[in-house]
Amino acid sequence: MTWLQAETVRLGDLLRGKSFVIPAFQRGYAWGPEQVQALLDDIFSPRYTDLGNYFLGAVVLEQESPNRFRVVDGQQRLVTASLLLAALAVKNTALKSFLWLPSGNPVLQLRNRDSEVYGKLLKDPPKARKSSPLGQAMVVLRTFLDSQPAKAQKKLAFTLLEQCELVRIVAPDGGRAFQIFETLNQRGLELSAPDLTKNKFLWSATDEALPEVTQLWGKLEDLLADELPRFLRHFWCAFVEPVSQAQLYEAVRRHLDARAPEQVLELTRALWTSAQHYQVLLNPDDPQVSCPARARRPLELLKSFGAKTCRPLLLLGWRLYPQELSWLARLCEVITVRSRLLTGSVTPAALESAYARTCRLVRERLALELGVSDFDAFGVSALMALNSAVLAELGPLVVEDKKLLSGFKDLRLNRLDQRWRTFLGQLLDLEQSDQLEVKHLLATDLPSSHLKALGLSRAQSQRWLHSPANITFVESGGSLEQSSLEINHSLTKDWDLESLK
Template sequence: MPTITFQPVLRDIKDILKSDYYEIPRFQRPYSWGQENLDEFWTDVVDSNDDGYFIGPMVAFQTQRDTFPIVDGQQRITTLTLMLCALRDMFVGIGRTDLADGVTKYIERTDDDNIDHFVLKSEPAGTFLASQVQMRAPRTVVQPANEDQTNIKRAFADITTRLSEERPAVAGGVRLEDDHDYVIRLKRIRDRVLSLQVIWIVLDNVDDAYMIFETLNSRGRDLDVVDLLKNLLMSQLKAENGDLDLPAEQWQVMRETLAEAGNGVNPNTYILHWWLSRNAYVSERKLFRRIKADKFGGMSTEDTIKALVDDAALYARIANPNGWSCLAEELGVKESLVALEIFAVRQPRPLLLALLRAHTRGVIKLKKLRQAMTAVENFHFITTAVVGASSTGGQSQMYARYAREVSAAADPQTAGLIVDKLVEQLRKGISTRATFEAEFARVLQFTEKSSRTKRLVQYTLRKMHDAAGLHTAIDHAKCNIEHVAPQSGGQPWVGMMGNLLWLDQKVNSEMDSLPFEKKRDILANYSKMFDVADIAIEPTWGQHQVQARTARLATRAYDKVWHF
């Protein structure tokens, strides 16, 4: 790393905000302070400290005579701006526009041409910070469009509430203290904010800024892989037009896809699995250094960000399969992804991403895709969901190795052979029948008092129904779990699989709380529609019958339903 020179200076926030203009540059992570960060900051700044409290370093670089993009400290300077805007609004609300005007000069100021500018601008937040926070009321409400804007809105509302709670109490409709005391409290908070001190560091140029960004952490969350990778990509993909920053927009599309279609999946996890789906195995702790050292795995910067955007849509299907509107022929693939989500299994995701990507490229046929997905699903049902064998680093590396092979495959024949090898290796790694049958009886139990395994039991009953070879189609969305022996008896065996049925609402309501003999007769009428024929021939029903049926179901599950 080349030598970076700078001269640190101790400054207070009042001096910083009244002197120049500041920007949150495009390579910065979104504003991310949540409740815990705000609680700590509020305690430090407002509740527990006198004027002149030190809040750490801030690092910037100069782009114009009076404009400084922030490299380190954007979470703090944004939060301080939110606090000042909320203070201004409070002063306006109690009729002290003189004090509001005094605060405004740290929020908005005229330049040498007498044109108004906000002191802080944020590229990640767009115009939201200005229109919804910095602009003086009344403001036209605009809904947040990205993570940065959502977090700013939430933090501003939180700070506004905190300031409102500083107002003297009201009893019986009469204010116990007048607004004079509230003004004193608000002014004290204002003074403490403006007197906060930082070590101010100005770098010579933007390249130094990109470099220093990788090594500094601010008061908030440590820098994540997603923050560091964004910085690296943006440093090499400079905006070609001041009004149109395509790389930054592409990055935002990726984040929004993960947040919305992916149901808020962690972007750091996505980037790790994206990398492992194409490149040599590495732990998350060492991921960014590997990406940087390997120069994006040999891809150009432009191709890297395009691949991240494209693959985010595929990864969203893996992370949130219920949100995927798949084609009819892809339903089996979706059901396998739903199953893996129920099992809470993450290790196969690099492979799953590679498989979906290969299918979209036409390199792997749908039949082979379904075969691979089914093998992964069945392996983890037996070994993880039921037996509870812990996943190992070797298993993660195995999936990553097959993911790389699939990604490198150039034609369906090669991809098909890779799938065959994968299936064979998974077969060799499944738990034994004896272990599975014992855990099947122990793990797969459900009662309303012990419902932790409900989704897993529903999945199991549904799969066993589909594999029973019944000829009448049913609507699984209208089915639920029914106990043959009622739960009200409180026997420890009523939650076992042998006592559970997968029935629709109609049959459930018919059986209601009837004795077994009448339930049996009803079930006999539906034996061609539901998997109940073995119960319909039992003369009585109790612990022995439940345990025997559980054992039969376990054997059928291992040998047929989840056999691959």
């Protein structure tokens, strides 16, 4: 058998007497009104019709039987073209032979989520509603046809079926077809890394596992939405290996290719479990998420600090030993504040690298293998591995109290950004700290009562301007000793009126 067959065909010849199915790994119909309108403008533009044909692009197919194919790539164009045929068939019933098989099934069979809507649109295009991408596409197509004279619509059907051409690529088996799919989408950037990752999971799953794998990926997409790309990378850094966003899909591909198809379901279940944990890391203050009570406050602080590099370690620790999530979150809080916010001595890249090394060390000490290892079986050995790895890789990043206090006293608030102001607002337990200006945290002109308490003249106090060592902090010292912010316990212990002088 040849590696593949490629030929140029007219759309009518492609559809005539054939049936096509969209496999489960494909995303649903996703074209918006602008893309549909652009296709119409191109197909029926005089500059193309005068030339005689229009190139619709390539479709990659896997042949299941002589007249039945799986659509590996090209779904969006084929579905849009079939919707246009359905709209034209309202007045030209002969076109229905390109839409329906003798069995009564559609020539093009879509995924479960789209199948019902698509079937209704084929049967009754005028009832299209904008409640789905498919419905929106049909509304655009109907609006276009309504603007055309009746005679012109017959010509439109001829143009679509006889003058629109595609390159039909038929691969002999699923593996070859997916290789072509990967190449087209990686080079053309038509799909994102999460799209390709999902497709690889669904393609690699066994037939028995495919329904559950498909369902879990749908739940993943619904739960995390725009955060899905970052979650996938953080998950991979936590449980497999450090990887950049650009390298993510290639890392997933290598990993799945080296695993048995039976392991794909366990991998997907692990993804779903950690996705629920990740949702808590994103929104620990949301009453709708199930956040462990003791971990809520430190996770809220990490969110307010914009701390993302610690998430792989939190995901790994939560899965291995959930009882100590609050300890791990407080540790990340201390490291974040001391190493990055206060001193700036550790760059975000260095911090991310340290967290990645910590995760790797934990995996090595437990011989953890994603999709194979039973996380519940590690028990206290998981806690020991976490403790030793944290001490080895993150311990050196924790700034000592003496250096911390020195760095804090030397800060110049007029050089700080909004995140710093937010942090200091939390440090002083002020309400709505994200809305405060520097002047709310440190009076640039101290009240007379404060000057009198310090025994200073107004001129002498000027050297303290833009410094956090001021009466506001001192007067808050008592309450700050009870603060949930770990750094307060170090600062308030040694910070008094005498230290200001």
